[in-house]
Amino acid sequence: MVKENNKIGRRTFLVLFTAVGGYAAVGKGAAHSPSEAPSSENYDEILESMTGDGSENNPYTITDVVELQAIEGDLNANYILGNDIDASATSQWNDGKGFEPIADSSGDFNRDSFSGTLDGDGYSIKNLYIDRQSEDRVALFTGIGSGTLIKNLLLVNADISGNIRTGGIVGESWGTIDQSGIKDSNIHGDERVGGIVANANGRQGSLIKNAFSINTVVDGNERIGGVCGRDWHGEIRDSFTTHSEIIGDSTSSTIENIYYQNGSSDSIGVQLSKEEMEGSSASQNMSGLDFDSLWVTREDDYPTLRSLSDSEDPDPDEDLEDSEDSDSEDPGLDEDPEDSEDSEPQDSEEPDSDEDTEGSEPQDSETDTFEEVVDALSELFEILLGD
Secondary structure, three states: OHHHHHHHHHHHHHHHHHHHHHHHHHOOOOOOOOOOOOOHHHHHHHHHHOOOOOOOOOOEEEOOHHHHHHHHHOOOOEEEEOOOEEOHHHHHOHHHOEOOOEOOOOOOOOOOOEOOEEEOOOOEEEOOEEEOOOOOOEOOEEEEOOOOEEEOOEEEOOEEEOOOOEEOOEEEEOOEEEEEEEEOOEEEOOEEEEOOEEEEEHHHOOEEEEEEEEOOEEEOOEEEEOOEEEEEOOEEEEEEEOOOOOEEEEEOOEEEEEEEEOOOOOOOOEEEOHHHHOOOHHHHHOOOOOOOOOEEEEOOEEEEEHHHHHHHOOOOOOOOOOHHHOOOOOOOOOOOHHHHHHHHHHHHHOOOOOOOHHHHHHHOHHHHHHHHHHHHHHHHHHHHHOO
16 A cells, blocks of 8 residues: 555655756757747747746847747737847748748837837847748848837848848837947848848938948849838937949938948038058048947957947857946956956855856746755655655
């Protein structure tokens, strides 16, 4: 009889333990398989599995391309990248059409667009693929609404093709894009094609500032710009491109401190040569950019934003998290990942704590909860076995 009770106890324990294991596997922060595009029916489940709740103070943390696509599940929420996103798998998504542009911004009005926030936090989205040549407003986001903010985001090696209003980050913008860029990419469309934004609508508050496009092919039939294809009553400032035009067309726009490489002398902005835009000379020739706090020059290369310099650096292990607020000439390149251990004197209060990577786990409330549940189940197991 005791043996039978023990058998029931083990089965109960295993069921409970499996449930807890399932919580750990599919709970907050779990990884997702990028081999296939996520179904819209699963967006809510994906968002629920992500760290954060989408609020302003606790944004959803995006750690892979599946979670990036799931932004579609809540267009009013706040998001932040938790690491660089490898979007290579999107080249096989949706029968070759690739990533599905986020939101459904139809018509010329600010509706059905993304109205939350996206903070790239200095990380990059790499190898994003979109091939929707018969569709309009093709970009990472089809449209962003008035009051929406996208910042600290870098696209690298993106390949995006669409019809009218095709861009790198946004197809139709009524919002703000700040401290963001695109490099080593290809953007193809018909008309109103831009490296960052295809069409900016200033009547609804469009603002592009501290943006750049480097070594990015932007082509189409008309209104082609390295940063913006067409700006209408909007504001574009403190930005540059290595494309021959920074803005393809503008109407009643506020334009300040924008620079482009070579091209026609009658294009919008200040024309500079490649040599004038590289190295230390960049700070002299693009004096409208804030090199004291936002931009940094690089030897034999184009300048970049301090907030994105980690994503541009060949060593992904360098941590420039604090560089955005730094006024030093070296924006955080002296930072060593091991420096984070300098804060460990706090462990003097707990001499028994581990100093390896597991030592940080007690700071995670969800890990605490999981461990407490396991401990409780272990005690239950002993009771059920009737030691």
